[in-house]
Amino acid sequence: MKALCLYFQVHQPLRLRRYRFFDIGNDHYYYDDYTNESIMRNIADECYLPANKIMLEMIKKQKGKFKISFSITGIALDQFEQYAPDVIASFQELAKTGSVEFLAETYSHSLAALTNQDEFVEQVKSHSDRIENLFGMRPTVFRNTELIYSDEIGEMVAKMGYKAILTEGAKHILGWKSPNYLYCNAINPKLKILMRNYKLSDDISFRFSSEGWKEWPLTTGKLVGWLNDMDPKEDLVNIFMDYETFGEHQKKESGIFEFLAHLPADVISKSKFEFATPAELAENYQPIAQAHVPNVISWADEERDLSAWLGNKLQNEAFSKLYALRDDVLAVNDDRINKDWKFLQASDHFYYMCTKFFSDGDVHSYFNPYSSPYDAFINYMNVLSDFQIRLKELKDGIAVNPEELKSQLVEKEKLISKYERELKDLKNQFSQAE
Known part of the structure; x- marks a missing residue:
């Protein structure tokens, strides 16, 4: 069987208030609490809670065959705790199913890996501690901020004991090779690398409601057809996206929740694929090659670099x-x-x-x-x-x-x-x- 890995990033920025020059030295509080609470409560109601409800229903309905993974930033968890504790409770319900994997990342959704290894290591440890405390499982797979990755960053992650890392299947890195295989770090081959299939991921996260897109409307049947038409030698497909795709970037009226609700059954019954978590892929598949990434990549923009x-x-x-x-x-x-x-x-x-x-x-x-x-x-x-x-x-x-x-x-x-x-x-x- 081939494997389909669904991973979702969960993050909300903590917005700063309008802080003027004359506040310097006089007011030490920096955050726009009203905006942060309003946005978080709105996204909780339109995205996180309904999406988690569907995920939980599908996991129970498919009796363990439907599996997903999340990375939730520490900053998001802090805001959930303050403004939307019901969201944390809904993720805890998902954790109890045993079909959900939570990944490690930097607590602050930061760029620390690019500048200070000690700060990077400290943030990752702090985040893994928080995930273990909330969800009862310690992450074994790492996902850096915005899928930022290089050979050196991978080596740091391997030294911390993580067995796999997620990153972008960037064209300028892969060349003629496909993202639909498992790779390994060029410096420390023990670290497995899962690369995002950006076409299928972006078809859902960016193009789903675009009526000008030649493939609109996207249905689960159409997606399953694309999966079945893939090269039979390819092992796996990694669809990685923001969780806010559901109900926030793609509004409820677009049909995105119906798409989500039908996806597990259609993949399981009509395709050659089974769902797997990143840790399962790292355990059950062998890397076909080293991925040489001397310069830092990310999943952002056309350049897939740090320019954002x-x-x-x-x-x-x-x-x-x-x-x-x-x-x-x-x-x-x-x-x-x-x-x-x-x-x-x-x-x-x-x-x-x-x-x-x-x-x-x-x-x-x-x-x-x-x-x-x-x-x-x-x-x-x-x-x-x-x-x-x-x-x-x-x-x-x-x-x-x-x-x-x-x-x-x-x-x-x-x-x-x-x-x-x-x-x-x-x-x-x-x-x-x-």
Whole structure:
């Protein structure tokens, strides 16, 4: 039999409030509680709860033949606990079935793997501890933020004891090879690699309700037909997507929940596939080759790289300033500081600063609560400036000079003006090229 692996990412960013320059040093609370609670409660009711109900019904109906996997970020779990505890309870019901696997990842949905191994390891351990505490199982498979992966990141994950990792089946990595096999890490072959079939995954998560798509409407019968038409030598298919696909990105009216409810029975009765979790794939299949990934990849945008988070100078400036504070955070070891440190690392903050507009600008603007990437940068750097002041005062007992703050503001304004001019020039060049 061939295997079909369904994996879902569950994450909601913790949004910062509008934090102005004059708040620096005066107000140390950074979060937009009203917006965070409203969005979380809405998505819980439109996505997580109805989708989990269907999953539970299908698992029971199929008597263990239907299996799924989730990675739930620590930041999402924190918000569930505060705003939607019924969502945690619904995931716990799924866990009791024995047909659901929970994966490990960074607690903060962070980019720590790219800059600080110690921070990365600490976050992964913290996340696995939380998953074990809530759901009674310790993860054995890892999924990095946004499927970010390289040979070196895989080696770090292998050293932590995980037996498999999920990543993108990027064309520029696979070449002529197919994502529909098991691979292994090029440095430590003990680590198995599951690669996302991005075509089938995106057919559901992005194109399902697109009436202009030539395959619309997508039915379970059509998907099963595509699976049955695959090369008979291929072992498995990994369909990885945001869980918010169900009811949030693809609204209830599109028929997405009906699609989900019919999928297990149709796959089981009409295809050559059986459902399997990532851990089962790592256990039951052998890698056909090493996957050589010298440069970092992700599942984002057409480029499948890091440009959504670290593709411009604004993002890199904020990223470097943040992680330069880690030693002071550890030295201070204050509960409130540690909590803010955790939330400020979320990759979403850097995503909001993205200036890409060629192929994926609409996608980036859809998820962005700011009017521009420059607003996102200013807001985040204001928060980071206050965070730095608190660190300095706790560590050294020295208040920051107000003139130093004014100097920081002037430098930020100069930097932003420079990048705005560069972006305007690029837009003009793009318009002329058209």
